[in-house]
Amino acid sequence: MSELNHVTKGIQRMDGEFIVTGRAQYAVDIRLSGMLYGKILRSPYPHARIKDIKTASAEKIVGVKGVVTGKDIGHRRFSFIDTPAYPAEETPLAVDKTRFIGEGVAAVVAVNEEIAAQALNFIEVEYEELPAVFDPEEAFQDGAPAVHDVIEPNTTTAWEDFGIPKKLRPYKVVNNISNKTLIENGDVEKGFKEADYIREDRFVIPATSHVAMEPHVAVASYQPNGNLDVWLSHMGYEHKRFWFAKLLDIPISKVRVHKTYVGGAFGGKISFFPYEFIAAYLSKITSRPVQVTLSREEVFSACPPSRRMIITVKTGVHREGRIIAQDVKVIDDVGAYRNSSPTAMYLTHVFRNPIYDIPNVRHEAYGVYTNKLSTLAKRGHGLPQMSFAVESQIDMICEDLGLDKVEMRLKNFRKKGDVLPNGDTLRSYALPQCLKQAAEKIGWKGKYGRKRLRGLGIGTASMFSGAHNFPFASAAMVRLNHDGKIILFTGQTEFGNGVDTVMAQIVAEVFNCNIDDVIVHSGDSEVCPHDIGNWLSAGVFVSGKAVMNAALDLKGQMLTYAEEGLRTPIDQLAIVQGRIVSWSDKMKCLSFSDISKYAIQKASGDPLIGKGFSKCVPEVYFWREEFNKMGSLSSGKGRFTEAYGFAAATAEVEVHPETGAVKILKIVVADDCGTPINPAFVEGQVLSQAVMGIGDVLFEEVLMKVGKVMNPGLLEYKIPTVADIPEILSIIVDSYEPKGPFGAKEVGENSRAAVIAAIANAVCNAIGTRLYTLPMTPDRIRQVLGETVGT
C-alpha cells in the first residue's frame, strides 16, 4: 500500500477546543426560549394494577402547565426489537399496570424543575398490588406470576415498516418467556460421547450500570408547522427518529435530531426511552420546548443497566485439550420489558463462535420476564457475560487436565480464512498473535503459578464490525466548497469515540489534503444521510467505508474537471498537498478552489457533491417477499457480519490474605482491529474498556432487593476511580481487514470482555478456588479464603 499521511496517525481531536473550554453543548446544556421542564412520577410497586390516577390537585399548582398519565398516551408500544415474532410491548407510561419499581405512571410539565418535582407529590395513584416475580428461574415455572399476558402489537412492527412482509400476530407470553434462541451446529451428544473429559459449570452475572457521566436527557420542541426538533443524549439518530415518528404518528421527515455532544453512552443510550417520548408529548400539548433530565437516581433505577445472565456451560474435550463439544444454556433475566434480549441471546453465541473452532455446538438461550428494571446492551452486548463463563471454564479444564492455558487456547483457535457455520468468513484473524503477545508481555511463562496469592489470567473476545440489522447501511456526502475546503456530512454521532476526527482522517487521506481542510457535519438527521449509528461496532467499518466511498466519488469528479481544465489525461494527474498537478508538467496545476470555480463556470454550475454508501453485508437483504441470507436471531442461521475484531487480555493480580482485597498489578490487552485509523483513539478505547472491566469484576453490581435498586447513587455504586488504575499496556496487533476502509475493522468493544475474563481468571488463580459469580468482592474472596484455610 502507498504511504499513508492521515490514516494510522494518532492526531488529536478536531473538536477538542469545544470540550476543554466548556463550550461543547450537550443535551443538558440546551436552553430554548420558553422552555418548560418535565418530571416523571414512578411506580413504588414492582407489580401493581393502576386502578385510578387523580391529577386535579397537581394541575392547580401555579407554574404547572400540564399533567399526563398512561391513559392519555395509551398503548403506543416501542422496543429495541420490534419484529412480527417479537412485537414491542413497552409503553411510555404504564397504562393498566406497572411491572417494575421505577416505571413511569404520570408526568408533569412546569415552568421549572422544582415546581414539576413538587407537583408529582400531588398526583394520587390508587394501586392494587399484584404478586411479583424476581427470580428468572422461578419466573419460568408454571404458576409464576405473569409479568405480561398477551402482547398486542402496534398496527405494524418496525421490521414490517422497513419492508418485510406483514405477519402481524399477538405474542402470547407463556411461562414469562420473552424470547428464545436455539442454535445447533454439529451434534453435541455425539461430541460428548467422543470426549475424554466433560465438565459443566454454572455462572451468574449481575447487571452493572453504564454510568455515562451525562445523565439521560431529552429536549423536544414541537414547531408550529408540526415539525419536531429534538436534542438527545444518544448513539445514533435513525433508531430514535423512527420511534418518535411512529409513536407520534408523524412522517419521519418531520423529526429532526439535532447534533449535540453526548456525555458517554456505552450502550446505555442505544434504545428509545420513555422520557424521550414524554418530552415530545409534553411539548406537543403545551406548544413549548420541554426538557426532561433524569436524576442520577432515576438513571440507576429506571434506565436499563447491562443484562443479568445465568450461563451454564457444558464442555467436552479430548485428553490433549481439543474441545469437541459445547452445550451452552443462557437465561437472560430481562426484567419488565424485552428490549434487546433477542439480539443479545443470539450474540452470546455469535461473539464466542469466531474464537474457538468447536465442531459440535448447541446454544439455547431464553429471555425471561421478571418484575425488575429491564436490561440492555453494554459494551459487548452479551459478550462480557459469555467471555467470563467460557474463559473461566477453559481455565478449569486446563487445571483439571494439567494443560498449559495459553497452549490449550491456541490449539482450539480458529484459523484465518475459516468460514463459520453461518457463512461468515474470517478474512482477518490475528487472535493467536494477540494471545501470544499478551502472554509474553505479562511474563506468563516465568510467573505463572510461582507465588501464593498472586495470580495470572487470560481472556479472549471477538466482536462483529456491524451487522445486517437495522438500519442496515450507512451513506455519506462530501461537498467541495468554493474555498477548496471539503465538507463531510455523516450521520455518525460523536460521544467520545473520536468519530468526527476519524472520518476527517479518512477524507483527508483520500484527497491527500490538509486535515484542517476537512469540515465535519455530523449527527444531524436533517442534513446528514442515513446512517447505521454508533453501535454494532460499525462506525468505522460501515460508515467509515461510506465516507471513503463518498470522498472517492468526489475525487473522481474533480479529476474529470481537472482533465478538461488542464487538458491533461486523467492518468497523468495526481493530488499533491491539496492541489491537482500533472505528472509530466508540474507547472500545470489547479487548486481545489480552482476546480470548484471551473465546475460552476464551465459545467452549468455543478456543485461537486460526492456520495458514498456501504452496507455491512451487501448480500443480505429483504425486499417484499424476497429474503436473502437474512440472519435469524432465533436459529443463528444466515450471514451476520463481514469482519470480526478480536482481543486477548492478560492480567496479574495480588490478593490480600486477610482482607480479600484484589490489587491488579498489570493488564495487557492485545487488539486485532485491522488498520488503526487513529492509534491514539484505539488506545483510548482499550484503556477505557479495560478500566470499565476492572469495575465489572471487582465491585460493580446493580444491587436489587424485591425489585428495588438498593444502590442508586454514585456514593453507593462505586465505579473505578483514579486510585484503581494499574499499569495497562495496550498493543495493536498487525492486521489488515480487506473489506474495511484502509483495512480497518471493529475496535474497542472486545477489550472489556477480554479484560473481565482475564482479571476473573487471575483472581481465581491467586486464591486457588473458582468463583462463579461477579463481582469478586473482598467479602466473597474472604469467604473462600477462609474455607481453603479451614480445610
Place this chain on the structure above:
Amino acid sequence: MKRRIVLRVNGEDNELFIKPNRTLLEVLRQDLNLTGAKEACGIGACGACTVLVDGNPVHSCIALAIDVGGKEVETVEGLSQRGKLHSLQKAFMKYHAFQCGFCTPGMIMTAKALLQRNPLPTEEEVKKALSGNLCRCTGYVNIIHAIMRAAEEIRRSRVANE
C-alpha cells in the same frame, strides 16, 4: 425569600436575587448561562461540577450560591485568556485526556487548583488530587499524563519568562 448576592465569577461581578436553597451549580448554569460545569450525580460524588472558590476546588452541586457571595469563583469558561488556551487545556487536547468530555471541565479545574498550590506534583499527588473526579471514558491514564505534562510546560514557560 429571595436574597441579594454579588457573585464574582471569572473576574466579573454579578448581582443576583436568589432563593437561599439554590446551589452554586444551578446559579452558574441557569442564571449565568455558564454551562461548562456539569451535573452528573447531584450529591458531590463525581466532581463533574467542580469550580474553584478562592482557588480551592469545590463541588458546586452541593455548595449554596449564597455562601460564596463575595468570594472569587472560577469556572472553565474563565480559563482561556483572550482566546488563548491555558496550558492544561492544551495538554488535555494534545495527550487525548478526554473522550466524551463531560467530566473534563471539572477535571481541568481540579488540576488547576492542584498546580496552583503544587506546581510540580508527582504522579501520586496528581492521583490524590483527582480522587474525587470520576471519568467513565478515559481510564484516567491520559488525564494523569496530561496534567504532568502541563505542569512541566507551565514551569518551562515561567523559567523562560524570568
